[in-house]
Amino acid sequence: MKKILVANRGEIALRVMKSIQKMGIKTVAVFSEADRHSPHVKFANEAVCIGPSASSESYLRADKIIEVAKKLNVDGIHPGYGFLSENAEFSAQVAKEGITFIGPKPHAIRVMGDKLVAKETVKSYNIPMVPGIDEAITDINKAKKIAKNIGFPILIKASAGGGGKGMRIVEDEKSLEEQMKRAISEAKSAFGDGSVFIEKYVTSPRHIEIQVLADTHGNVVHLFERECSVQRRHQKVIEEAPSSLLNQNLRHKMGEAAVNVAKSCDYIGAGTVEFLMDANLNFYFLEMNTRLQVEHPVTEWITGVDLVEQQIKIARGEKLSIKQDDLQINGHALELRVYAEDPTQNFMPSVGHLKRYQLPSGKNIRVDNGFEQGMDVPIHYDPMLSKLVTYGDTREAAIQKMIEAIDLYEIEGVETTLSFGKFVCQHEAFRSGNFDTHFVKKYYTPEKLKEQYKNEAQLASIIAIKTYLEECKLLKIPDANKN
Structure with missing residues (x-):
């Protein structure tokens, strides 16, 4: 490959x-009108505007993206995550045009894109499943019978999607009908x-996922x-990686x-x-x-493997150079x-102008960033500004960093979620490793975060006064309070 378009x-x-460039391959950026001055546009060797700000008129326009790729003689298209990354039709169309889609084949995307089909596909490999039904339903009475059996x-879950949409926890039969209607809608x-579909709700669940590479x-x-x-x-x-919960046997x-899930499709x-883990492991x-997942950098750091580089090598037909051992x-x-959201206002989006935007730097700090000082945070897309990643020899060191x-x-x-991140990192439940997917529900409220702000401000004032008095002593300046 000599040129790759990033869709x-x-x-x-x-x-x-950055990984494409490191491999000596030229890059093509596509951008909407809202992203004209974005860092990814400036970084690329070539950049083409593909439409208005709305993603439906730009980043989701497969036809426009393929048209640009053909015009600029692109060899491969990397979809990143979100937008068209899990669109089987896009993958198929790219291949049809003689361009390499840097990702799985349409078959795997389709199979794993439907949760019920995915369950059926992995069955023969004896993969553990949450107790439930293997068919999609819309009938309320049938749902009641199934729920009683389970x-x-x-948990009611949408068969065709994820991200928490179409998902409802139902505690008893009384609320089943209403929650079912909401989930379907x-x-x-x-x-x-x-x-x-319906499955048993795993109480106190941990969300553990495993990264795979397949050539x-x-x-x-x-x-x-x-x-x-x-x-x-x-x-x-x-x-984070690794999990504080797993031992070597469970990890294996x-x-x-x-x-085996990867092999099945x-x-x-x-x-x-992705797996759910109950309180009994x-x-x-x-x-x-x-x-590729948003959180892929933590895996890269603990393994030393550049996952994007591996994606490109696999797409070129190369054998994996890494063995399990x-x-x-x-x-x-x-x-x-790091989202442009206000954690004191129920994480409401906080769009606006970045008057100041300075990234942290130093040993064991990595920032995958998409903004610069002076830019506006647009309302048209997911409000994530960056991914802040830290590393340490131990979990405690990574948290402190x-x-x-x-x-x-x-x-x-x-406003951003930085303060919320600090709240989590300083919380005893997180530091101890004794937490589950209900962490926010159990431990977080906007009031607790505001209290943390207040305490930190008071501490900063005390430190400032103490520092001033010590400097006065060193310079032999009389303490004003004594006059």
Whole structure:
């Protein structure tokens, strides 16, 4: 490959381009009118505007992206994550035009894109499943019978999508009908498909995912786990690798299961197999994400493997140069998704002008960033500004480095989730490793965060006064309070 188009925007487009450039390959950026001055546009060798600000008229226009790729004689298209990254039709159309799609084949995307089909596909590999039904339903009476058999609480889930949409926890039969209707309505609105299925709700769940790489020669490896249990609205906020929960035996079993999931759909490229784990350390297959994950940097740091570089090599038809026995965990990495959201106002989006925007830097700090000082945060897209990643020889060191990095990050003009990240990192439940996906619900309120602000301000004042008095002593300046 001599030239690759990155069909995405922001921090992920820039992150992907850096690996492409490192491999000596030229890059093409596509951008909407809102992103005309974005860093990924400036970084690329060539850049083309593909439409207005709305993603439906730009980043989701497969026809426009392919048209640019053909015009500029592009060899491959990297979709990043989000937008068209898990669109089987886009993958197929790219291949039809003689361009390499840097990701899995359409078959794998389709199979793993439907949760019920995915469950059916992995069945023959004896992958553990959450108790439930293997068919989509819309009939309320049938749902009641199934729920009684499984036992409450249950989880209603959209068959055709993810991200927490079309998902409802139901505690008892009384609320089943209303929650079922809501789930169907939301699934139809989000995915154009109201099909839902029912499974047992795992109480106190941990969200553990396994990174896999698979080449076109039948080789599949896993790159260990990521812990993604700190979530809000079923969306991950802080991720880490490895998990403080897993021992070597459990890590091996989950890794083997993830490899088998990849084999079940003839997977190619980088993918992630997600599992739920209950309080007794039983794990259950949740889904497979057929793309690069937002949290991939933590895996890169503990393994030393550039996942984007591996994606490109696999797409070129190369054999994996890594064997399972070659891989080992070194140290600990933590990632905070820095969103332009106000954690004191129920994480409401906070769009605006970045009057000040200075990134933290230093040893064991990595920032995958998509903005610059002076830019506006647009309302048209996901409000993530960057991914702040830290590393340490131990989990404790990685957490402490994250707190330091958050304090070094300077942003004025919009509210961000940096303060929330610090709240999590300083909380005893997180530091002890004794937490689950209900962390935010159990421990966080805007009032607690405001109290933290207040305490930090008071501490800063005390330190400032103490420093001033010490300097006065050194310079032999009379203390004003004594006059």
